Structure formats: structure tokens, C-alpha cells
Amino acid sequence: MKRIKNILICGIGAIGGYYASVFERNESCDLRILVDKKRLEHYKNEPRIINGKSYNFNYILPSDTTFKADLIIIATKSSGIKDAINNIKNFVSDESIIMSFLNGITSEQLLSEVYGKEKVLHSFLLGHTFFREGNNISHDGKANIIYGSINNDKKKEKLVEELFKENSISYIISDDILSEQWNKFCFNSCVNQISAITRMTFGEIKRSVNCRDLINNICDEIRIIGEKEGVKGANDFKRNTYKSLELMIDSGKTSMLQDIESRRVPETDIFGETVIKLGEKHNINTPYNRILTELIKSISDSF
Numbered sequence: 001m002k003r004i005k006n007i008l009i010c011g012i013g014a015i016g017g018y019y020a021s022v023f024e025r026n027e028s029c030d031l032r033i034l035v036d037k038k039r040l041e042h043y044k045n046e047p048r049i050i051n052g053k054s055y056n057f058n059y060i061l062p063s064d065t066t067f068k069a070d071l072i073i074i075a076t077k078s079s080g081i082k083d084a085i086n087n088i089k090n091f092v093s094d095e096s097i098i099m100s101f102l103n104g105i106t107s108e109q110l111l112s113e114v115y116g117k118e119k120v121l122h123s124f125l126l127g128h129t130f131f132r133e134g135n136n137i138s139h140d141g142k143a144n145i146i147y148g149s150i151n152n153d154k155k156k157e158k159l160v161e162e163l164f165k166e167n168s169i170s171y172i173i174s175d176d177i178l179s180e181q182w183n184k185f186c187f188n189s190c191v192n193q194i195s196a197i198t199r200m201t202f203g204e205i206k207r208s209v210n211c212r213d214l215i216n217n218i219c220d221e222i223r224i225i226g227e228k229e230g231v232k233g234a235n236d237f238k239r240n241t242y243k244s245l246e247l248m249i250d251s252g253k254t255s256m257l258q259d260i261e262s263r264r265v266p267e268t269d270i271f272g273e274t275v276i277k278l279g280e281k282h283n284i285n286t287p288y289n290r291i292l293t294e295l296i297k298s299i300s301d302s303f
Contacts, residue, residue, distance in 0.1 A: 001070055001095045001159060003070075003159065003162060003163070004070040004071045004097070004159050004160065004162070004163040005028065005029060005030055005070055006030045006032075006067065006068060006069050006070045006071070007023050007029055007030065007031045007032070007069065007070065007071050007072075007073070008031075008032050008033075008034055008060070008067070008069035008071070008072045008073070008088065008091050009023075009031070009032075009033050009034065009072075009073045009075060010033075010034040010072065010073070010074050010075065010076060010084045010087065010088060011074065011075035011076035011077070011080065011084065012033055012043075012048055012057070012075070013075065013076070013077065013132055013137075014130035014131060014132035014137050014139070014255070014258075015075045015101050015125065015130050016073065016075030016076070016101070017048050017050050017055075017132070017137040018050060018051075018130055018137055018139045019073065019075070019101075019169070020033060020048075020050075020055070020057060021048075021050040021051070021053070021055055021137075022167050022168075022169060023167060024055060024057060025167075026166065026167055028166075029167070031057065031058060032057075032058050032059070032060040032067055032069070032091075033057040033058065033059050033060065034059075034060055034061075034062065034084075034087060034088065034091070035059050035060070035061065036061070036062065036087075037061065040059050040061065043057070043059060044056075044059075046135050047135070048135055048137060049135055049136045049137065050136075050137045050138070051137070051138055051139065052138075060091075062086075062087035062088075062089075062090065063090070064090060064091075065090050067090075067091055068091060068092075068093040068096070069088075069091045069092070069093070069096055070095065070096065070097065070159075071096070071097050071098075071099065071160070071163065072088055072091060072092065072096055072097070072098045072099070073099050073100075073101060074088075074098070074099070074100040074101065074102060074107065074111070075101045075102070076102070077102075077264075077267060078102055078103070078104060078107070078267040078269050078270045079265065079267070079269070081100075081102060081107050081110060082110070085110060085111060085114050085115075089114075092115055092119070096115075096119055097119060097121055097156050097159065097160065098111055098115060098119050098120050098121070099120075099121050099123045099147065099160070100120075100122075100123065101123060101124070101125060101145075102270065103124070103184070103185075103188050103192075103255070103267065103270055103271070104185060104188070104267070104269075104270030104271065104274060105181050105182060105185045105270075105274065106270060106274060107270075108120050108122050117150065117151065118151060118153065121147050121148065121149055121153075121156055121157065121160060122147065122148055122149070122150060122177040122178065122181060123145055123146060123147035123148075123177075124145075124146050124147075124180070124181055124184045125143050125144070125145055125146070126143065126144050126146055126184065126244070126247075127142050127143025127144055127170075127247075128140055128142045128143055128248070128249055128252065129202075129248070129249070129252040129253060129254065129255070129258075130143075130255070131253075131258065132258070132262075133262070141170075142170075143170065144170045144171055144172050145164065145169065145170070145171045145172075146171070146172050146174050146177070146180055146184075147160065147171065147172075147173060147174065147177065148173055148174035148175065148176070148177030148180075149177070150177065150178060157173055161173065176232060176233075178231065178232075179231055179232045179233050182222075182226055182229075182231045182234070182237070183233075183236070183237060183240045183241070183244075184244075185222070185271075185274075186218075186219055186222045186223075186226075186237040186238075186240070186241050187240070187241045187244045187245070188254075188256075188271055189218060189222060189271045189272060189274075189275055189289065190214075190215045190218045190219060190241055191205060191215070191241070191245060191254055192254040192255065192256035192257070192271055193218075193256065193271055193272055193289075193292040193293070193296060194211055194214060194215070194292070195253065195254040195256060195257040196254070196256040196257050196259075196260050196266055196296050196299070197292065197295050197296060197299070198211070199257060199260070199261075200257075201250060201251055201252060201253055202245065202248035202249060202250055202251075202252045202253070202254075203249075203250025203251060203252075204250075205245065206245060206246070206248075206250070214288070215238075215241060215242070216238065217288045218288050218289060218292070219237050219238040219241055220238075221275060221279065221284070221285075221286045221287075221288055221289055222237055222275060222289075223235065223237045223238065224282075224284055225275065225278045225279055225282060225284055225286075228278075228282040228284065229278065229282075255267075256271075256296075260296075260299060260300065263303045264303065265300050265303050266296055266300055268293050268296050268297060271289075271293075272289040272290070272292050272293030272296070273293055275289040276289055276290055276293065
């Protein structure tokens with residue numbers, strides 16, 4: 001592969017929709033949006049509006065066999081990852097690169113089990129919050145895609161870098177992507193879960209002494225698990241969580257709070273539930289994550 005041209009995005013919520021709009025503006029990219037028949041009709045009747053502009057993307061069904069993707073981006077909710085893994089199979093070639101923009105630390109493992117870890121670049125987003133209300137998506141473009149290869153595949157990293165540069169997408173190539181993913185996982189497990197219950201913005205969480213105490217306790221649970229999992233720099237989880245929190249716009253809201261406010265089922269499976277499962281694996285008590293997870297589930301029971 002000389003360059004990435006054929007791009008497939010699975011999931012056009014806030015994050016997938018925003019990056020789809022970026023690639024759509026580049027005539028040298030052949031972008032397809034993977035949808036099922038129900039979503040196809042919905043998006044045709046009600047196009048995504050991204051930063052005030054309506055987009056009629058080139059949609060493709062999972063049964064299509066005419067398109068092979070150089071780059072596949074998974075941007076679904078965590079509840080859709082298994083369907084996404086199955087639905088992309090017709091579009092994966094020997095040279096395809098697969099990236100997951102899902103939060104958490106599990107989606108790349110699931111993708112690798114099916115398509116091989118050599119095809120998967122680990123990644124996550126760090127920066128200002130993406131907002132979605134109905135079909136309207138907004139973002140100020142101030143976010144970095146942090147990515148890297150656990151196999152030290154510099155060729156794939158370079159191909160993605162060239163694509164991002166071509167499309168003015170901010171990025172950072174990580175030399176230790178697993179550790180960085182765990183740091184983001186710790187941040188999300190703290191701040192997303194707290195915000196979903198308290199309905200606080202980033203600024204309100206920053207100013208709350210009680211939230212700080214809660215963050216400390218959640219970080220301690222994840223640090224102990226991270227050490228057992230062999231994650232480098234687990235002792236820095238707490239410091240990096242506060243560092244990331246300070247970068248957030250005070251008026252911003254976490255994705256989990258946005259889900260709660262929009263009556264969408266929140267992603268407890270990739271935050272608190274993952275901490276609980278790993279705690280059980282290593283015989284480590286995780287009372288704070290257990291309580292937060294149960295509270296969030298109670299809130300969303302009626303959705």
C-alpha cells in the first residue's frame with residue numbers, strides 16, 4: 001500500500017461523524033460509512049449535521065463485496081463492538097489497518113482475536129469533548145488521536161501519519177500506547193462515572209473537594225490492578241488523571257453524562273465493569289467502582 005485512500009468508518013456518532021466529515025472534504029479519499037439497513041434509511045431521511053453542515057455520506061451495507069478498505073475506523077458505542085467486528089469482515093484485506101476509537105482497554109483485543117494483532121493499531125482520543133444532540137454533532141477540532149503499534153510496525157504508523165497530515169488531523173504517535181491507553185482508561189473510569197451520577201461538568205468536578213477524594217480512591221483501585229497487569233507507569237495514573245482533567249473545558253460534559261442526559265444507555269461495560277472483572281481476576285477489591293457502576297445502572301434502568 002503506497003498510501004491510504006479507501007476509508008471505512010463504522011459508527012457515525014459524535015466522534016465517527018466528526019472524522020467522517022473531515023475525510024469527506026478530501027476528494028482524494030474514498031470514504032464509505034458502514035451501516036445496517038435500518039440506519040441507512042434513517043441517515044438518508046435525516047442526514048448528520050456536523051458543525052452546522054449537512055452531510056450525505058456514501059453509505060455501504062455489511063453484505064457489500066465491492067469495496068476493500070485501506071483503513072477501517074471503529075467508532076461505535078461499546079455495545080456495538082461485536083456487531084462491528086462481524087460487519088467489517090467483507091472489507092478487510094491483507095493490508096488493511098484497523099483502528100478503534102472506542103474508550104476503554106478491550107476493543108483492540110477483540111479485534112485482534114478475529115483479524116490478527118498485526119492489522120490493529122491501538123488508539124484513543126484526547127482533547128475537548130465531542131457533542132451530539134440528535135443528528136447534530138459539534139466539535140472545535142481540538143483533539144489529538146493518540147495511536148501506536150504494539151508490534152512496532154513503523155510502516156503502518158507512517159501510513160496513518162501521512163493520511164492525518166493530509167487531512168490536518170491532530171495526532172501523536174506513542175512509543176508506549178498500552179500505558180497511555182491505561183492512563184486514559186483511568187481518567188474515564190474516574191471522571192465519566194462521577195459525572196454520570198452527579199451531572200457535573202468538568203469545571204464543577206475540578207472545584208469539588210469531595211470529587212477529588214473520590215478520584216483518588218478510584219485511581220488507587222485501578223493502579224493496583226494495573227500493576228498486576230504489568231502496565232508501566234501505573235504509579236502515575238492519579239497524577240495523569242488530574243493533568244488530563246485540567247485540560248478539559250470547564251463547561252464541557254463527559255460522553256457518559258451526555259448519554260445519561262439523552263437517555264442513551266451509558267458504557268458501564270468499558271469502565272467500572274472492566275475494573276470489577278480485572279479486580280476479580282487478581283483477587284483485588286474494587287468497592288468504589290462497584291458502587292459507581294451500580295448507581296449508573298440504576299439511573300439508566302428506565303431508558
